[in-house]
Amino acid sequence: MKPFKSIVGALGLIVPLALGMTAALAEDQLKLAIGQINNWENQPPTLGQDAGIFKKHGLVLENVGTQGAGETIQAVISGSADIGAGVGAAGVMRAFSKGAPVRILAPAFTGTGDLYWYVKSDSKIQSLKDATGDNTIAYSTNGSSSNNIVVAFASELGLKAKPTATGGPPGTLTGVMSGQIDIGWAAPPFGIKEINEGKIRIVARGSDVPSLRGQTVRVLLVNAESWKTKRAAIERFVEGYREAVDWMYADPKAVEMYSVKMKLPVDLLKESMAKFQPKEALQSDEFKDLDGAVRDAVSLKFLDKPLTKEQLSELIVTPPRKK
Numbered sequence: 001m002k003p004f005k006s007i008v009g010a011l012g013l014i015v016p017l018a019l020g021m022t023a024a025l026a027e028d029q030l031k032l033a034i035g036q037i038n039n040w041e042n043q044p045p046t047l048g049q050d051a052g053i054f055k056k057h058g059l060v061l062e063n064v065g066t067q068g069a070g071e072t073i074q075a076v077i078s079g080s081a082d083i084g085a086g087v088g089a090a091g092v093m094r095a096f097s098k099g100a101p102v103r104i105l106a107p108a109f110t111g112t113g114d115l116y117w118y119v120k121s122d123s124k125i126q127s128l129k130d131a132t133g134d135n136t137i138a139y140s141t142n143g144s145s146s147n148n149i150v151v152a153f154a155s156e157l158g159l160k161a162k163p164t165a166t167g168g169p170p171g172t173l174t175g176v177m178s179g180q181i182d183i184g185w186a187a188p189p190f191g192i193k194e195i196n197e198g199k200i201r202i203v204a205r206g207s208d209v210p211s212l213r214g215q216t217v218r219v220l221l222v223n224a225e226s227w228k229t230k231r232a233a234i235e236r237f238v239e240g241y242r243e244a245v246d247w248m249y250a251d252p253k254a255v256e257m258y259s260v261k262m263k264l265p266v267d268l269l270k271e272s273m274a275k276f277q278p279k280e281a282l283q284s285d286e287f288k289d290l291d292g293a294v295r296d297a298v299s300l301k302f303l304d305k306p307l308t309k310e311q312l313s314e315l316i317v318t319p320p321r322k323k
Helices: 004-026 044-050 069-078 089-097 145-157 169-177 192-196 224-229 231-250 252-262 266-276 290-299 309-315
Strands: 028-035 059-066 083-088 102-110 116-120 136-139 162-165 184-186 200-205 216-223
Touching: 028 044, 028 069, 028 231, 044 059, 044 231, 044 252, 059 069, 059 231, 069 083, 069 089, 069 102, 069 216, 083 089, 083 102, 083 145, 089 102, 089 145, 089 216, 089 290, 089 309, 102 224, 102 231, 102 309, 116 169, 136 145, 136 169, 136 184, 145 162, 145 216, 145 290, 169 184, 192 200, 192 266, 216 224, 216 231, 216 290, 224 231, 231 252, 252 266
Parallel strands: 028 059, 028 083, 136 162
Antiparallel strands: 083 216, 102 216, 116 184, 116 200
16 A cells, blocks of 8 residues: 555645646637738737737637638638638628628727728829729728728729739739739738838828728627637637737837747837827727718628618627726
8 A cells, every 4th residue: 555645745746737737628719710910900819829818818719811801701601710800890791791600799990091002113103093994903802991992992082993802912012013913902011111112102091081080990700609609718808809909009029029920120010000000990899980881881882781770789799898
């Protein structure tokens, strides 16, 4: 028979191990599809996970990048992702109106000043007014906020160029520099280096569209079944997401981590944040100008008719911020 002390000692080792295993098993896993995953405004899930913020909330995130809102929405609809990020609000409304199992989990970006459109430095196009029907203008994918803005450029600013889906900023830049696309799109920090070097120049920004200023244009969406079956974990995700945003703007380490990831200087990234991505744009508490967003979704042909109050109540499930 083993001495009593040996048994106690063994138990002393087993108990902490068991507790550690229980803690590991207690961490819920969530799958995220993120359009334009390298954009600063889409970094709360990735940088937040690297910083251990979501672990504090008992979560492990599986973050996968997509080429844009179209791919992201499809991933959430199919259930291969629980949550989608970087998706145009109008695109989510359209999918919901057609019966897709999606809900708006929270606002992700308010305003459109972060997206810009550019041309090669030697282009004859000085502004959108110079573009003709023979020219092409880029957006990422159908249902994205860049798609929404390009449609608004035509309806509100008289743009005549042909809208063309080009995917993410890197592929779009290649298309512009090779002459396949006349007007490219991007979101900082992508392209800031090329702008500073004089290779490209901005001809329009999303904020040029009057109706979209101050409106929530991109959201986090959640699969409806995931919202039912994983609600507690998803609500903790929203808490962690908000904490990650606060940390990103308060702790210089966040920009340093992003700098390493993007292989771009910290000063350039700080310049990008100041000009294009103020913290208030990343608020996730309230869908700003919801009535205007529904109205614009109809006028821009994303919706056949306005969503009712009952539909909007079902669509938007944003958890309140904990005090």
